[in-house]
Amino acid sequence: MAGDVRACFQSYTRRGEEMKELTVISGKGGTGKTSITAAFATLAQNAVFADCDVDAADLHLILKPKIKKTMNFHGLKIASIDKNLCIDCKKCCESCRFHAIDQNINLIKESCEGCGVCAYVCPVNAIKMIDRDSGFVYISETRFGPMAHAVLNTAEEASGKLVTVVRNNAKHLAEDKQKDLIIIDGPPGIGCPVIASMTGVDLVLIVTEPTLSAIHDLERVLGVAQHFKISAVVCINKSSINTENTSKIEEYCKKNNILIVGKLPYDTTITQAMIHEQSVIEFSDGVLSQNIRDMWNKILEVLKQND
Amino acid sequence: MIISVASGKGGTGKTTVATNIALSIGKAQFLDCDVEEPNANIFLHAKIKEREDVSVSIPVIDKEKCDFCGKCSEFCAYNALAVVRQKVLVFPELCHSCGGCALVCPKDAITWKERIVGRVEHGKTKDIDFYHGLLNVGEVQAIPVLKALKRKIDRKMNVIIDVPPGTSCPVIESIKGSDYCILVTEPTPFGLHDLKLAVEVVRHMRIPFGIVINRDGIGDNRVEVYCRKEHIPVLLKIPEREKIALLYSKGIALADESHEWREMFGLVFNRIQEEVKK
Numbered sequence: 001m002a003g004d005v006r007a008c009f010q011s012y013t014r015r016g017e018e019m020k021e022l023t024v025i026s027g028k029g030g031t032g033k034t035s036i037t038a039a040f041a042t043l044a045q046n047a048v049f050a051d052c053d054v055d056a057a058d059l060h061l062i063l064k065p066k067i068k069k070t071m072n073f074h075g076l077k078i079a080s081i082d083k084n085l086c087i088d089c090k091k092c093c094e095s096c097r098f099h100a101i102d103q104n105i106n107l108i109k110e111s112c113e114g115c116g117v118c119a120y121v122c123p124v125n126a127i128k129m130i131d132r133d134s135g136f137v138y139i140s141e142t143r144f145g146p147m148a149h150a151v152l153n154t155a156e157e158a159s160g161k162l163v164t165v166v167r168n169n170a171k172h173l174a175e176d177k178q179k180d181l182i183i184i185d186g187p188p189g190i191g192c193p194v195i196a197s198m199t200g201v202d203l204v205l206i207v208t209e210p211t212l213s214a215i216h217d218l219e220r221v222l223g224v225a226q227h228f229k230i231s232a233v234v235c236i237n238k239s240s241i242n243t244e245n246t247s248k249i250e251e252y253c254k255k256n257n258i259l260i261v262g263k264l265p266y267d268t269t270i271t272q273a274m275i276h277e278q279s280v281i282e283f284s285d286g287v288l289s290q291n292i293r294d295m296w297n298k299i300l301e302v303l304k305q306n307d
Numbered sequence: 308m309i310i311s312v313a314s315g316k317g318g319t320g321k322t323t324v325a326t327n328i329a330l331s332i333g334k335a336q337f338l339d340c341d342v343e344e345p346n347a348n349i350f351l352h353a354k355i356k357e358r359e360d361v362s363v364s365i366p367v368i369d370k371e372k373c374d375f376c377g378k379c380s381e382f383c384a385y386n387a388l389a390v391v392r393q394k395v396l397v398f399p400e401l402c403h404s405c406g407g408c409a410l411v412c413p414k415d416a417i418t419w420k421e422r423i424v425g426r427v428e429h430g431k432t433k434d435i436d437f438y439h440g441l442l443n444v445g446e447v448q449a450i451p452v453l454k455a456l457k458r459k460i461d462r463k464m465n466v467i468i469d470v471p472p473g474t475s476c477p478v479i480e481s482i483k484g485s486d487y488c489i490l491v492t493e494p495t496p497f498g499l500h501d502l503k504l505a506v507e508v509v510r511h512m513r514i515p516f517g518i519v520i521n522r523d524g525i526g527d528n529r530v531e532v533y534c535r536k537e538h539i540p541v542l543l544k545i546p547e548r549e550k551i552a553l554l555y556s557k558g559i560a561l562a563d564e565s566h567e568w569r570e571m572f573g574l575v576f577n578r579i580q581e582e583v584k585k
Contacts, residue, residue, distance in 0.1 A: 026317075055472070055504075056316050056500075061500055117406060154474060154504070191343045212349045277496070
């Protein structure tokens with residue numbers, strides 16, 4: 001979980017100058033992050049893609065990666081109690097701040113955060129901290145370029161840590177294959193995995209929509225970007241569903257000096273492309289695709305200016 | 308009865324379903340557990356009357372007692388402590404408050420102080436007892452805020468929980484203890500993929516569940532085929548309509564707009580009540 005923001009900082013402060021990182025986030029879910037990332041993947045000339053929405057990864061449904069390498073991911077450790085050694089003193093149960101060991105000295109797996117206090121207080125060494133298989137990490141190849149992604153097992157913790165692993169893999173891929181850009185599909189929200197997805201990147205693109213919910217979430221996620229001093233630009237997706245709210249977002253961005261790089265109309269082509277397992281750019285040459293191309297060129301300009 | 312509304316994929320309509328059910332049954336307790344991005348009150352309009360801070364304990368090192376032996380940083384599973392020469396650095400946002408550092412300190416040099424990471428707010432709207440949690444911007448740990456929020460549950464009432472997206476720790480913490488879980492999805496490949504993940508979660512937790520299909524008509528029928536095959540009840544389909552999207556964008560709940568919708572969501576609640584009794 002939280003444990004990995006600092007690790008992330010460490011690995012990203014010494015990043016090579018020539019390689020850029022762009023993270024697509026949104027605050028609110030379902031605004032179109034992944035569809036837009038997939039469209040960018042089609043447009044990018046020399047990039048690596050990273051799906052950092054490890055909780056509910058969807059980018060692979062469009063990019064259809066061929067997996068080249070699979071690795072186990074161990075998140076936090078987990079306690080393992082040897083009942084044969086246990087003398088039922090209940091010290092572990094009393095010391096666990098997460099209430100992960102019950103009165104009968106059974107481990108409640110979902111509650112264990114792997115701190116190791118139980119193993120430390122156990123007078124007979126009946127508890128060991130063991131590795132926990134929390135998911136899988138993949139290195140893959142797609143029709144647009146290399147991809148780093150992962151799967152977090154059901155009900156596992158440490159998604160922030162897994163995000164950091166995926167980002168490091170993407171970075172190594174970019175170095176190996178001499179790619180100059182990493183495009184990261186980020187998770188919704190503002191917490192641990194989001195922060196792990198955006199720390200140290202060159203630019204975040206926030207995909208929003210003209211709904212009161214999305215506007216509220218945009219403001220919060222912009223706050224996170226400012227907190228970590230990361231430049232942010234905005235895309236208003238589905239801008240035609242409520243033009244009044246679209247104007248509100250435009251005003252807000254203008255007031256706060258945030259560039260709006262794209263305004264995409266509501267268009268079911270996005271869904272149709274998804275059903276055909278294609279990016280919007282591959283699927284159609286219509287207005288939406290043209291708008292996304294324009295937006296992509298603006299983003300490249302901003303990335304260049306940030307040098 | 309506690310009903311939680313979850314989804315896997317974000318933006319499928321969890322908040323729409325949760326708020327409308329609450330409005331349809333009238334008297335209820337509502338908890339917005341999406342503490343990273345809480346939106347339910349945009350539709351419920353509860354006047355916030357009470358606020359309480361949520362804090363976590365973080366270690367404070369007594370410089371007089373500490374001899375920089377490094378045992379605390381060695382023990383900490385979260386790298387929240389580092390000993391460099393004659394100094395102990397504490398990284399408060401990484402600390403999980405497990406208490407281990409103080410336990411292992413041979414000099415008894417560690418005490419605790421409170422650190423605010425978010426807040427829980429409470430208000431009333433009509434007959435709904437409304438609570439939401441807010442994680443402070445820049446903070447990483449949603450769990451302490453979630454736990455504080457869930458302590459407000461009144462088991463005597465019908466409780467509706469709006470769950471954050473995803474399948475990891477904050478989702479598990481939100482759903483824990485529910486009598487029933489509604490999974491909201493949309494009929495698209497992304498919706499189906501993430502629905503399957505969410506189904507794994509609720510099955511793993513042994514909570515009975517059913518599906519609401521939102522934006523029905525926008526994609527294909529693979530979600531319905533999946534539900535039939537897996538014997539998962541489809542509780543409701545909300546059609547893809549410009550009118551519905553517009554109401555949502557303005558923060559207007561369907562149940563407040565029309566009597567029919569109020570009845571529909573009421574029926575979903577009745578059906579769940581029967582399922583839970585079984």
